[in-house]
Amino acid sequence: MTYTIEAHGLVKRFGARAALDGFDLSVPEGTVHGLLGPNGAGKTTAVRVLTTLLRPDAGAARVAGFDVVRDGDQVRRHIGLVGQHAALDEVLSGRANLEMFGRLSHLRPAAAARRAGELLDRFGLGDTGKKAVKNYSGGMRRRLDLAAGLILSPPVLFLDEPTTGLDPRGRAEVWSAVRDLVARGTTVLLTTQYLEEADQLAHRVSVVHEGRQVAEGTPEELKKTVGGDRVEIVVHDPADLPAAEALLGPSAQGDPDTRRVSAPASDRMATLTRVVQDLRDSGIAADDVAIRRPTLDEVFLHLTSSDRSHA
Ligand SMILES: Nc1ncnc2c1ncn2[C@@H]1O[C@H](COP(=O)(O)OP(=O)(O)OP(=O)(O)O)[C@@H](O)[C@H]1O
Ligand SMILES: [Mg+2]
Numbered sequence: 001m002t003y004t005i006e007a008h009g010l011v012k013r014f015g016a017r018a019a020l021d022g023f024d025l026s027v028p029e030g031t032v033h034g035l036l037g038p039n040g041a042g043k044t045t046a047v048r049v050l051t052t053l054l055r056p057d058a059g060a061a062r063v064a065g066f067d068v069v070r071d072g073d074q075v076r077r078h079i080g081l082v083g084q085h086a087a088l089d090e091v092l093s094g095r096a097n098l099e100m101f102g103r104l105s106h107l108r109p110a111a112a113a114r115r116a117g118e119l120l121d122r123f124g125l126g127d128t129g130k131k132a133v134k135n136y137s138g139g140m141r142r143r144l145d146l147a148a149g150l151i152l153s154p155p156v157l158f159l160d161e162p163t164t165g166l167d168p169r170g171r172a173e174v175w176s177a178v179r180d181l182v183a184r185g186t187t188v189l190l191t192t193q194y195l196e197e198a199d200q201l202a203h204r205v206s207v208v209h210e211g212r213q214v215a216e217g218t219p220e221e222l223k224k225t226v227g228g229d230r231v232e233i234v235v236h237d238p239a240d241l242p243a244a245e246a247l248l249g250p251s252a253q254g255d256p257d258t259r260r261v262s263a264p265a266s267d268r269m270a271t272l273t274r275v276v277q278d279l280r281d282s283g284i285a286a287d288d289v290a291i292r293r294p295t296l297d298e299v300f301l302h303l304t305s306s307d308r309s310h311a
Helices: 045-051 072-078 095-102 109-121 138-149 168-185 194-202 218-225 238-248 268-282 296-304
Strands: 004-016 015-028 031-035 058-063 080-081 156-160 189-192 202-207 212-217 229-236 253-255 260-264 286-294
Touching: 015 045, 015 202, 015 212, 031 045, 031 194, 045 058, 045 156, 045 189, 045 238, 058 109, 072 095, 072 229, 095 109, 095 138, 109 138, 109 202, 138 156, 138 168, 138 189, 138 253, 156 218, 168 189, 189 194, 189 286, 194 212, 212 218, 212 260, 229 238, 229 268, 238 253, 238 260, 268 286
Parallel strands: 031 189, 031 202, 080 156, 156 189
Antiparallel strands: 004 015, 004 058, 202 212, 229 260, 229 286, 253 260
């Protein structure tokens, strides 16, 4: 299997501190890969090494088939980068910013103008393209920034926190733009603080902690690693809590405050059917019965909590 983005044992030190400390990554062509990690985990450093802005101290990485150290020019020709902090000219209009990015990417003036117009339309900025960027809202800036990274329709796109600071509508617009790109074959690496974003957009996710990948998989696979599904009953009458616990077996855990009892569920549908039947047979009134999957938030907290950090 060949990967569009791959990294092996990357190390990047700043003074005594290793921002990357044996970082590995494999991203297949045409997929969205999410990097999740707490502040300072090394996500931006990884993106900067992969986009040739930083030289690694050790390890190797290839993007679009080119080595990030030896073939930096080739890598740069195949990628787009939307950084964590917008590189926009405040005084210029959105349109002029995009035209400037196009010219910097060696497009002819007419082609740069055409591409700027297309991208302004695609990101819903067509009407505001003439306004100076200093008068844009945060969401408009992020969309313009994303547009700037797409000037050359690169096959590989790096997005460092593409939706931080956006309202739900702005976020949904960026997500749909990313999905659209992937449908056209673009490979996307994105970092995010929003687990829902990774859940929604990413085919696979790496959890990064202290400069290393500590887990990798589809969002579903990662959720399974923190324990499987649980069956949950909310009893109507708190007095029924012990009976509901008995019904779910020895590993049941009850919480009088929320009237909730839960236990591992090995087989989703069979467990649900059996529990509903058992509740009816024993005359316990329940307000709710459900099978619950762990959320990506629980996975993230489990993997990046400090007591696991040197495991
Ligand atoms: N240019 C630099 N000089 C010194 N230290 C740096 C530099 N860039 C990053 N670091 C340090 O390296 C570590 C990783 O930083 P990085 O920005 O990669 O984290 P991050 O995962 O992107 O965090 P965030 O979620 O806050 O964006 C941090 O401890 C940071 O302070
Ligand atoms: Mg960062």
